[in-house]
Amino acid sequence: MRLNSMKLLLVGAFALTATLSFAQVVESTDSTKVVQQEDENVSLGETLIVGKGVIDLADDRKTPIAATTITKEAIQQKVAGASDITQAFVNTPSVYVAGQSGGFGESRVVTRGFDQSNTAFLLNGQPINGMDDGKVYWSNWSGMSDIANAVQIQRGLGSSKLAISSVGGTYNFVTKATEKKEGGEFSAGIANNYYFKSTFSYNTGLINNKFGVSIMMTHWQGNGYNIGTKGEGQNYFISFGYKPSKHHTLNFLFTGAPQWHDQSNVNTLTDLLKYGRKYNNNTGYVNGKLINERRNYYQKPVANLNWDWEIGKNTSLSTVLYASWGRGGGTGPMTGAGTVSATRNTDTGLKNIQDQFDLQSQNGGNANYAIRQSVNNHQWYGLVTNLNHKITDNLNFNVGFDLRTFKGEHFQQLGNLMGADYVTVSKNLQYPNGYNITNTFSPNPWNAISHYAKNATDKLSYNYSERINYGGMFGQFEYAKENFTAFFQGAVSNQTNQRWDYFNYTKENEKSQKLSHWGYNLKGGLSFTIAENHKVFANAGYYSRQPYHNNLFMNNKNDVNTSAKNERILGLELGYKFKSRNFWANFNAYYTTWENRVTGSSLLITDSNNNLYPTVTPGTYVNFVNQGVKQEHKGLELEMGYKPIRTLELKGYASLGDWKYKGSTISRAYDENQNLLATTTEKLDGLRVGDAAQTQFGAGFVYQVIKGISVDADYRYNDRLYGSRTSAVTNDTANSGSGNLRLPSYNLMDAGITWNYKLTDRNKLSLRFNVNNVFNTIYIQEASTNYQADYKGAQTYKGVNVNNQVFFGYGRTWNATVRITL
Template structure:
């Protein structure tokens, strides 16, 4: 009897201790099942991952609890459950919502440096494009193409060749839009411009692109007049895995990519590597290109407080280029006509192109000081090598306009002196750039957070010309170098994208110009934000000082080679408030003022050592109002803005025959940009998602353009006042809107399409009263995606993607650089005088890719 009692008691204890139930369910985003999602019982170590079909099963020793579900790129979901002894509870479909513009899981390094919209509770006008969309839709285009479905963003320049595109934001060109790589500035320090050929691998290494229109959230003293574009690159992956992919496209385009990550080891180390190669003939004639991308990231998590990540990336490339032509020329030879090359030794040889290799390295340190404070620092460097290929001398052409190399070589060989009558040259633009950005963040109580930091940079640019090909001549004669009169140059130099890192002309073999520019920059920035309940407000301020030096070895004797050093100071202030109304959305208002130093190229006159005495800081005032709304069905925003840009000064100097020096100054005109933007994302059903955007802008010049000529003592000699009030700013469509949709017919099989309309696009000719308006046009892009899950748990996959851009082969003018008005006798092309010059946009193009993830 005692044995029975003891046995029964033991059974009851064991049964109670190990009583359990099972919890099952399926994780989905409403369109696709999500294999590999992490499912954890909150407060325990019991966890699992979803299988091939997004399903999971967990054993629970408790009768109730909460599941915490996480998946990269989606908001964390918490789900309550309860089970009975020995029973199974099926939670059914559990929907994870995309984290939209939130990048918590994507930013894994430099969290205090990368100024993303998520880091500030006071809203801004923002759009975020993640890696999955970039990889799906980029095809053969520059990274700028991923931004075309964004309000107030216009992409131009693609027709020139691979890497030659440019974007404007709210009608402001690239030198008035700030571009950041993981929070570090990458606009050219000499002129503020962006050259996308230097960043041809960005689509391979970007985890996300965030476009902050207007004032943005960056704390740095940067020129975010139109907006701020932040590229967030991959870092060292936490999990082991990788992928291989290949793609083909129109005009013999081919690309292969491979990547592998070791994952983070128990000792805290991890490495990720990616390599790719691309090549293609280009859409237009004579725009062939080729290049590679390399990416190496090494991470080390020393402990819970210190994390380090070293990154090295580069995108060596070479590509031939197309120039804009008169519409009458296109009518004669076709829209793809490009006469920048000819036949040399039986093969096509372009006389115009670009080549560049810019390795970029940075070291990030994230230091969690305590629960309230953190310090993030990035030390970075880049070493740009390359330039452009062009011509020097008198070009000989065939009857159909191409470069006649045979005739040129014959003329060079027949030269009595042996000097080249025509040659190919490289305009070299090398640089070294080093910088440091550091940000300290702390919380003052529950409602206030405070940031303070430093932005330090030093840049040295080296500019000269060198001979690339003598084309049968013995030498090239440079008779302009004051230090080497009648310099005979016999040596030639390659534009091979790897050799250029170390092989370029020494001083005696440089011609036309040879100068250095050194720019040192120091900036201090700070931000304070108050957020409590439904109200938030912020204030940002920054102060910066720039020092400019110039040394010219070609146009000046040694005693005069060093120009006068120039120092200037700039600042900006920004502030804003927001109020969240439950169930309705958030309202916000922001304002900012910039006093921006002139760019280096405007400080020294005529690319010489004379200092422009008339430059002054440019003034920018930005105002914006907005409203954001988010629900399970639809997320959207509407924004209104007004940005004024004034006090621009450009100056040239002229020395008359009697030695009298005069300064001709264009004191410019105020540029006023205002508009309204709308964008939304909706999901009417689990299988259908719809997106849309619209922007209605008014970009115009205000007042008069004043051209003043002064003598050396600044006395006014003459002054011409030109009325440009109301003139339209060119090179950006002032009105655009679009709709997009994605529908999943079967699990992991979907089709998507985007339609866009552009209007009120004007010629890119500067400040004029009556600008020329280009015809409106529409574009439709479409794609099909299928993902095949493989592996024992479906954690591997093979993804297939087909894109067709400009599906209906719309013929349109994407940009003009002249504004010749039509007359009754004009020959018209699409309603425009045929003497106007510019580019047609691309016709129908396609690309196909396959990617295996493991």
């Protein structure tokens, strides 16, 4: 990163802080102009009823961290229409949201340059990252915007006491619990592309100050922004609260978000410019109906029981017992041996699925083309408990456990024979004579709970399961006195992994070796209040993290990856916080190194790049696993808010990152049936980490025009955005040029208006209208390839080679919501 840019942000931050601080001092003390700002990040203490000891919020620790809190009100306003809850994060420094163009629930969050699999996401203290690969799929959490009381984004080391290594940061989702007051709410919303959503909730309140129930139900549906990206789903939430005595509080929560949505792939710029920015190469017509080969369908109910026990004046215990059951998967064209994919209409770009369907309907027999479903089922149970003890007035101690067990099942089944009679499977070692499959299964999240392939002879291409057991112990001391605080955290954990492969091995050899790995993390920090309203802090941490399950076994078989080592992460942070009556500012600097890591990426095979992998059918993906990667991330962040008068609030942020790869990596390429295609070595030294903007600036305001009516707008600018790297073979490095693909910078403006009207003492009517990307900016949000401008002498679009596979961002969208408090 250019050193001058770092200096500019640093000097600018302190200059602006000093200027606004002086302005606050000389400003009139008229109460209509000066408003007490209690804290730059809204306290969450009052939003919680249970689970305080296991929900690690910045408020709970006096030594500061880099954190941003997003309130329930902000979520309800910003996350409307077809947006994922990630839309609420877009105006946060060092946070980049991508992937929305893939369809409902397809967005991804990158924090300080680290993807979601390397950022911790907690639901009321319960980890929700996948235990096998660390990933988070927002389509499984479409109800989060309805049930969240707040979200706290902790960038970097965070305040979590769990034995987790949150390299990028920690996102704490604090949901509703059983509410104390009786009442309800109904809301209905509409948005572009025929989107509709309705929500109803009701709270009994606490009956006899002991028992209460809160419920919520939602239905949504829409056509999606891109062609052929329809979706539909429901959200449900129920919470039972019980307070048997003064010192005990219990709360049981059950929630889920069954959904299905059709997906859009990245496409080459050539196709997008020819067929339109909303083009979707997964689609074609059958009997006059547009269908999409790729659909995600899933249901992941989550249950947790929270128990808070005030043992004594200085001691408390908080425990959460949780479980989740995932059912569902994703569809796609079947590309096994002897199959072919539908051709395309060169005029429309749509697949000629009708021709293939008619041919198979007439001839019957074995399918040359079918829709398969890749199923990912799991059962997950866990326990998190934390004991807090106040040793002295200045010294606090926490200790606890984090226990988890996970069983995953992965296989392929048939979704649609597309006019044929059966599909022949001939390579299952447990069935050497092969078998024919005729049973098909619906891509419906409600059916997926129990209706999936349970017999081995209904499964094709692969069939395996895994067991992951995890146990961790953590502890923390924090000392706080007058103008000084300090803390130390430590955690140690053990993880065991085992795999059963029912497809590539005979029955007596289907079970893999059981692997065991230890990990640990250490964190410490201190802060000084150097003068009134001024505080500085420093944090440091070191993690030794066990490899994810998917990286311990090679080639999608039971072959043990003997070179897999614990990932090593070092994190350092410095920070400065200023807070006055109506202005606050946070400034952070960070440095993170990460060794022995494993990354993943994918490449869509098309007619133009099929020469790279001739055995792979166009229209399907090649997936890459890159091992031995080292990364170095450093950067600066600024976040501030200013309230010059009671009716106007201003906010701004900026972040500059310098994220690079170090050394070389071994890359393995696999097709969608998990067959190994190639192994290569690629030198990455000095290349930029892609998939997120390394330069970000933003500003926004909220202005109350008159009582009950307010307007707001947010502006953000993203630059130094690079395409994600795949592998040398993927990018045809010999001809594509050197370095990263740099995408054009872009800026966006979102705006909204809110009207609140008090109907009665208890009832309120709210109307909200949003327009995102007000000026309909056309921009490339991400790229999965790395072809340089001069590669193959191709044309360029805004300086980008048209052979690159990209997603355009959304153009102008809108949504409107009416909400009635009952």
